[in-house]
Amino acid sequence: MLSAIDLGLIYALLALGVFLTFRILNFADLTVDASFVTGGGTAALCIIHGLSPWLATGAGFLAGAVAGLVTGLLHTKLKIDPLLASILNMLALYSINLRIMGAGNLSLLRVRTLFTPLQEARLIGSWLSVLLLGLLALLAKLVLDWFLSTDFGLAVQATGDNLGMAASLGVSTDWTKIVTLMLANGLVGLSGAVMAQYQGFIDIGSGTGLILAGLASVIIGNAILGTRFMFLATLGVVVGSVVYRLVIFFALKWEFFRAQDMKLISAVMVIAALVLSQSKTLRNSFSRLSPWRPKADLPEPMGILPTPGAPLTVAASPPTAGPGPLQSVHSTPPVQPIATAPGPVGPIDPVVPDQPSPGPGEA
Amino acid sequence: MLRLKGVHKTFYAGTANERRALCGIDLELAAGDFVTVIGSNGAGKSTLLNIIAGSLPVDSGQIEIAGRDVTRLPEHKRASGIARVFQDPQAGTAPHLNIEQNLAVALVRGRRRSLGKGVTKERRLAFQQELSALGLGLEQRMRHRVGLLSGGQRQALSLLMASFTRPQILLLDEHTAALDPQRAELVLNLTHRVISESSLTALMVTHNMEHALRLGNRLLMMHEGEIIHELGPEQKAAASIGDLLDLFARSKSALTDRNLLN
16 A cells, blocks of 8 residues: 555646646646656656756756657747647657657666665655655646746746636736646656666556546645635645545456456546536535635636547536626627716717718817 | 738638638837727728737738737747737636736736745735735635636626736737626726826727727728728717718728729
């Protein structure tokens, strides 16, 4: 069970990246499946070539960030839809990853990694490894909290929340999107780098389906701890990732399931999380349980998958739903003048009857 | 402060749906001018604001702000000098950020956004003062998400976010049209106050002729992409809503005649 928690904490880095793109930036980024391997493969290659494991782990972060940069450029400069841009990049990265790794699989069993000391002391999957990986996840979470509270981070949040408003306030939304995608995929790459060393290998298929795991972690975590405070929202993501791995762990303990059923379990769990987080009663019971959640919050603000156009969207509520009248900007008939001076004052309208005009008569 | 020279904008050019939104607009606003713009639907009023703000590119013509040619600048680079309030109360604020975070985003308008703290103690105090001047009690709710506010409150907040950094030009796009009469009146009074207190240069589009006459020192009437009439300060002060309707009806038929002759 402790090794399941270990896994959950390592994948929490990835889930934080998914949180950043899906929830904060409102960007359905599927690059994750590939940038995980990009990060892991780069780190493994560096370690095999004798680089210090710490630097190699950093290189994994950078490699992930470059992958994010490409998705960002595809979207902002070539105007490709977020989902499509990230799928295209994911496809391209598969080949790139094979180029980086030089083979479908890289083994780290015979080289020193960050985890070698723990392995030698037989402390992998112990409370010590949980503690150390927990500190790493917590550090990443705190850095993310800090980032989002800065002037730039607030601009990132505004970009995801209301693009038009951000642009009108002078935010270069292309730039905020690119930086956020780089940071998010950097975290994913970091997760891959740590996982490669933890497991002692990285495989070209290691990242398959991880986007779902990340999403499930975000949804589960946010359902438990809410999204009202950033501190709790990001903490929830870490918790969600651990819960997710524990559920899989216990499901696999049950003899009915075999190891190859893991993907099915993952998919079912995501579906369950999606459906349950839509249900009002569950949300209400959560808000009753958590004292910090306000009684009347937004009608589940971010939906489930926040991008309105994304085919994955399950949430029924439009992301902009909120109190207040909503009128479309240009297509409505002129609004009647209100509370004006007496007299039949109508709006200027093209149907004002034409009159023969004797000439201009300005005042 | 603002100068437009021969600005043209056509949507869907070369197709069956071609629509000429702006046909050779020449306009000059002196510093401190508060110009109201009226006109029927499709007259090009909103397009005019959009091309000034930079959210739409012009087809031809030139836009200058404070003597600087901004025709080719994208929206976010013009934002240091231009602030906007939109018709839709949802459009001007970020619903999932709280009030002080929204204000912090607006405070850094057009400047480099650093990795310094967004909502500092000093900023929070300054925001509190600005909010209490609105008289809506929002200073008590600084940590509330903006999505929880009513349309009128959000529009008042948008107005504050647009004006408290003293932009060179303030663009108001039917910003009271989605509000009930009382809230519209409130937001209109706030508009009058912030513009006169900071002597901002402003352009306000409205469908309400009474508002158009009550506020501002100049009035433009637009029709089919052209400015068909302009009232200066004295004419505007003397004009009534009836005069505006007369003026509009007359110039509209004149335009129709001209089209026929063409």
